[in-house]
Amino acid sequence: MTTTKSPLRERPLLDALRRDRRAWFAVPVLALVVLGAALTPFLTRAVAETDTDHLFSGPSARHLLGTDDLGRDIFVRVIAGSLVTLQVATIAVGVALVLGTALGLLAGYRGGVLDAVLMRITDGLLAFPLLVLALTVVAALGPGLRNALIAIAVVTTPRFARLVRGEVLSLRTREWVAAARIVGVSTPKILLRHLLPHLAGTLLVFAALQASTAIMAEASLSFLGLGVQPPQPGWGGMVAAGTAHLEATWALSVFPGLAILLTIAAFNLLADALRDALDAHRPVLTPIR
Known part of the structure; x- marks a missing residue:
C-alpha cells in the first residue's frame, strides 16, 4: 500500500504565511491577546485599583486609555479582558x-441510522441562530463565564460535525479506505490514522473562523449581562458599562x-x-500510514 506523510507536514505552510500580508496583521494581534492573557494573573491588584480623583478621565500619561466610573484604569482592564477572549477561542x-x-467522523463513516439520527439533531440545532441558541443555553444554566463557554461549545459543535461529516462522505469512497477495510484495519484506526489527517487543514481553517464567531457570541452575552460577571473584566461587559456613560467618556466603550x-x-x-496557504499546496489524496 502506498504511504505518504501527513499533508500538513508536506506543505511549506509557514513560508506561505510569511509571505501573506494578512498573516502580518493577524499574528501580531493574536500574539498581543495571548500576551495580555498571560499577564492577567499579575494584574489582579491593578484591575481592582481605583483612582477616585480621576473618574471618567480621558486618555492621559497616568491612565493611557482613561478611567471608568469607579476610577479603574481602562487600559489595564482591556489587557485583563484578553484572558476571557483567549478562553473562548x-x-x-x-x-x-x-x-x-x-x-462527524462517526456519522460520515458509519452512515445508516447513526448518521440519520446525528444529522437530524445537528440540523435542528443549526436551524436556530447561534446567539439565540446560546442565550437559551445560558438562560437554562445561569449567567457566568463557565456557562457561557458551555453554551458556545454546544452551539458550535454542530457546525464542526456537519463539516466533518461532509468531508468523510467523500473520503470514505477512496480506494485506500476500502483496501484498509479489506486487510482488516480497525474502524478507529481508519478514522484516526487514515481519514482524520486529511481533515486537519480544513479543521484548522474552520476553527479559526469559529473562534471569531465565538468571541462575538461571548461579547454579546457579556453585553447582555449573561457572560462575564463584574468585577471580572470582559470586553463585552465593558462596552455595555460604557454605553451608560457615553456623555461622560467615550473611552470606556470605544477601546474594548x-x-x-x-x-x-x-x-x-x-x-x-x-x-x-493550504490550498496552494494541496496534494493528491493518498493513504496515510
Missing part, C-alpha cells in the same frame, strides 16, 4: 472541535469595542491566509 472552540469532529473588532478581524484574516 481555545476552550469553547476546542471542545466543539473535538466533539464535532468525533460526531476596538479590541473585539481587531481580534475578530485577526482570526478571520488568519483563516483566509491559512486557507490560501
